[in-house]
Each structure stands twice: as C-alpha cells, then as structure tokens.
Amino acid sequence: xxxxxxxxxxxxxRTPAVFRALLAGLPDAWTVSNEGPDTFSPFDNVGHLIxxxxxxxxxxxxxxxxxxxxxxxxxxxxxxxxxxSAGKSLAQLLDDFAVLRAQNLxxxxxxxxxxxxxxxxxEHPALGAVTLRQLLATWVAHDLSHLAQTAxxxxxQYRDAVGPWRAYLPVMDR
Amino acid sequence: xxxxxxxxxxxxxRTPAVFRALLAGLPDAWTVSNEGPDTFSPFDNVGHLIxxxxxxxxxxxxxxxxxxxxxxxxxxxxxxxxxxSAGKSLAQLLDDFAVLRAQNLxxxxxxxxxxxxxxxxxEHPALGAVTLRQLLATWVAHDLSHLAQTAxxxxxQYRDAVGPWRAYLPVMDR
Numbered sequence: 001x002x003x004x005x006x007x008x009x010x011x012x013x014r015t016p017a018v019f020r021a022l023l024a025g026l027p028d029a030w031t032v033s034n035e036g037p038d039t040f041s042p043f044d045n046v047g048h049l050i051x052x053x054x055x056x057x058x059x060x061x062x063x064x065x066x067x068x069x070x071x072x073x074x075x076x077x078x079x080x081x082x083x084x085s086a087g088k089s090l091a092q093l094l095d096d097f098a099v100l101r102a103q104n105l106x107x108x109x110x111x112x113x114x115x116x117x118x119x120x121x122x123e124h125p126a127l128g129a130v131t132l133r134q135l136l137a138t139w140v141a142h143d144l145s146h147l148a149q150t151a152x153x154x155x156x157q158y159r160d161a162v163g164p165w166r167a168y169l170p171v172m173d174r
Numbered sequence: 175x176x177x178x179x180x181x182x183x184x185x186x187x188r189t190p191a192v193f194r195a196l197l198a199g200l201p202d203a204w205t206v207s208n209e210g211p212d213t214f215s216p217f218d219n220v221g222h223l224i225x226x227x228x229x230x231x232x233x234x235x236x237x238x239x240x241x242x243x244x245x246x247x248x249x250x251x252x253x254x255x256x257x258x259s260a261g262k263s264l265a266q267l268l269d270d271f272a273v274l275r276a277q278n279l280x281x282x283x284x285x286x287x288x289x290x291x292x293x294x295x296x297e298h299p300a301l302g303a304v305t306l307r308q309l310l311a312t313w314v315a316h317d318l319s320h321l322a323q324t325a326x327x328x329x330x331q332y333r334d335a336v337g338p339w340r341a342y343l344p345v346m347d348r
Contacts, residue, residue, distance in 0.1 A: 001203055001207065001331040001332065001335065002334075002335055003332065003335040006201075007201050007203060007204065010199075010200055010201055010204070011200070011204065011328070014195060014196060014200070017195040018192060018195040018196045020195070021188055021191040021192040021194070021195045022188060022192045022321075025184075026184055026185070026188070027180075027181050027184055029175055029181060030181065030184070030185065033175065124338070127338040127339065127341070127342075128338065130337055130338060130339070131337065133335070134335065134336055134337035134338070134339060137332045137335035137336045137337075137339075138332075138336045138337075138339040138343070140332060141329045141332045141335075141336050141339075141343055141345070141346070142343070144325045144326070144328050144329035144345070145325070145329055145343055145344075145345040147196075147321070147322075147325040148321075148322040148323075148325035148326045148329065148345055149322075149345075151318045151319070151321040151322035151325065152318070152322045154185070154318050155315045155318035155319055155322065157175040158175065158177065158311045158312075158314060158315045160176075161175065161176055161177040161307070161308065161311035161315075162308055162311045162312045162315050163304055163305065163308035163311075163312075164298070164301040164302065164304060164308070165301065165304070165308060165311075165312040165315075167301070168301075169312070169315055169316070169319055170319075171315070171318070171319040171322055171323075172315070174348065
C-alpha cells in the first residue's frame with residue numbers, strides 16, 4: 001500500500017481515542033508495568049507519542065517543506081518522555097496527546113500538500129535522505145507500532161496467569 | 175501480575191470500544207489487508223473475537239463451573255469467523271462484538287466467582303488440565319494479543335512506504 005494523505009490522516013486522527021479507550025480509568029497495575037528493563041509501559045508509550053507530536057513529526061515536516069540551506073533533522077530523543085511525563089497522570093497525558101495531535105492535524109490538513117511537496121527531501125541524521133511522504137507514512141506506522149507495543153506490554157502481565165495457554169499466545173514471548 | 179477478576183474485567187469491558195475507535199469508518203484498504211497468506215486482517219480479528227464470545231470463553235467457563243462428568247472443552251475453531259463474518263460489514267461486526275461482550279460480562283459479574291470457583295479445573299483438548307482462573311486470564315490476554323495483531327497488520331501496509339525508517343520499526347518484520 002503506497003502512502004496516501006487521506007488514508008494516513010484517517011489513522012492519525014483516531015490514535016488518541018484508541019489509547020483513551022484502552023487505558024483511561026484502568027488500574028495502574030496495567031498502565032505502569034512494562035516488558036522488562038529498558039522497555040516502555042503503556043504510560044511511557046503515551047508520553048513518547050506526546051514527545052513525537054512536539055519534537056518530531058511536524059518540526060521535521062517543516063524542515064523538509066522549507067527546503068532551506070540545512071535540511072538536517074534534530075536527532076530524536078527516544079527517552080524524552082521520562083522527563084516530560086514526570087509528575088503527570090495518565091489522564092493528563094491522554095488529554096495532552098489528544099490536543100497536540102488535533103492541532104497538528106489541523107496544520108497538516110491546512111498545508112494541502114501536493115505530490116511534488118510530498119516528494120521533497122530532508123536529511124535524517126542516521127538514515128540519510130528521506131522524503132516528506134516517507135516521514136508522514138512513518139508517523140502513521142509509528143502510532144500503530146506503539147499501539148501494538150502497548151497491547152503487548154499489557155498482555156505480558158498475564159504471562160504466568162494464563163498457565164499452559166502461553167503456548168498459544170506468541171505475544172507473551174515476543 | 176496474578177489474575178484478578180476486577181482487573182481482568184477492566185480490560186475485557188474496554189476492548190470493543192478500542193476496536194471501534196481504531197477501525198470504525200476507516201478506509202477498507204486498512205481493514206481488509208492482512209500480513210500475508212493465512213494471517214488475519216483487522217476485519218478477521220474482529221470476527222475471531224466475536225466467535226470467541228459465542229463459542230469459547232463463556233461456554234468453557236460454564237463447563238468448568240458445572241463440574242459435570244465430562245469437563246472437556248469443545249475444540250476451538252480458529253477459522254470459524256471466515257464463515258460467520260461472510261457478507262457482514264465491519265460496522266456490523268463491531269456492533270455484534272460490543273453486544274456479545276457486554277452480555278457476557280453481565281453474566282460473568284453475576285456469577286460473583288469465589289477463589290474456590292476460580293481454582294476449579296476443566297480439560298482442554300490439547301493442553302490438559304486448566305483452571306477457570308487461567309481461562310479468564312487467557313480471555314484478557316487473547317483480546318490484547320489480537321489488538322496487537324490488528325495494529326501490526328495495519329502498520330505492515332506501510333512497510334515500503336516508510337522507506338529507510340523500516341530499520342527503526344521492528345513491527346514491520348515481526
């Protein structure tokens with residue numbers, strides 16, 4: 001499936017409501033438990049998505065669209081949410097994410113991007129030349145990846161509780 | 175984390191709304207595409223969850239609770255949803271799932287299961303002796319597993335569209 005702005009936005013606009021439906025009001029045991037050292041809990045995943053709204057996707061899209069002398073992205077801090085989420089409740093994070101995402105999509109839609117603009121190129125600090133189209137497709141896939149990661153982190157909390165059914169649940173050992 | 179009926183139901187009662195938030199109204203390109211031969215699309219995942227509501231979790235719980243002469247479960251048909259979903263829209267499946275899940279949780283809550291009941295044993299056709307507690311934990315984990323699977327199947331539709339970012343998205347090659 002090739003990237004299509006309408007299809008991509010259809011996913012991006014749903015993600016905050018998906019995380020809210022999954023996590024809002026859940027007992028903390030589900031939301032703060034992770035998959036082991038150096039992995040994200042559901043809470044961490046939402047914080048990470050918030051950081052992406054602020055520091056990653058739209059700032060990078062602007063760098064590409066500007067086509068200035070430097071088209072290099074700032075390196076992305078994958079652990080920024082540890083600082084930025086400190087002291088916040090999950091309810092607050094879910095609200096923050098919904099507001100930031102909605103604002104970003106208003107801006108994105110307002111750009112009325114042409115195919116020529118989607119083909120413009122920026123410079124990723126590690127990956128090299130990337131197009132705006134690839135950046136936006138990655139934004140979508142990144143949402144879905146963190147949704148899968150959140151569901152997996154939750155499932156693993158019952159790794160022992162399921163007893164022999166673990167053999168039928170590959171998610172437990174992924 | 176050991177199984178706790180309150181915590182388990184907290185996940186089970188959210189799942190239909192999570193799938194609705196993720197999938198309702200999405201372009202078909204997202205909802206009918208799978209991960210390759212013999213894998214589930216998002217549509218298939220919802221159909222599979224519906225079949226579980228009808229044929230798996232509660233019928234097996236009843237067999238365990240009855241403690242009759244035969245405590246063997248019916249083998250589970252993992253592909254039943256292909257027949258049962260034929261001709262239905264995704265919107266219909268999302269509605270069916272929500273109704274069936276809500277009905278099952280009314281029944282489950284009404285049982286006011288004791289620890290002694292949760293420790294009762296049934297006979298799985300392949301796995302052998304399993305407790306009611308393990309069955310209910312598996313119901314929860316199975317929801318989360320199919321949520322992760324649905325998000326992964328969607329992410330993979332952009333496997334090529336993300337270009338070099340594929341290296342940072344392990345979900346694409348899982």
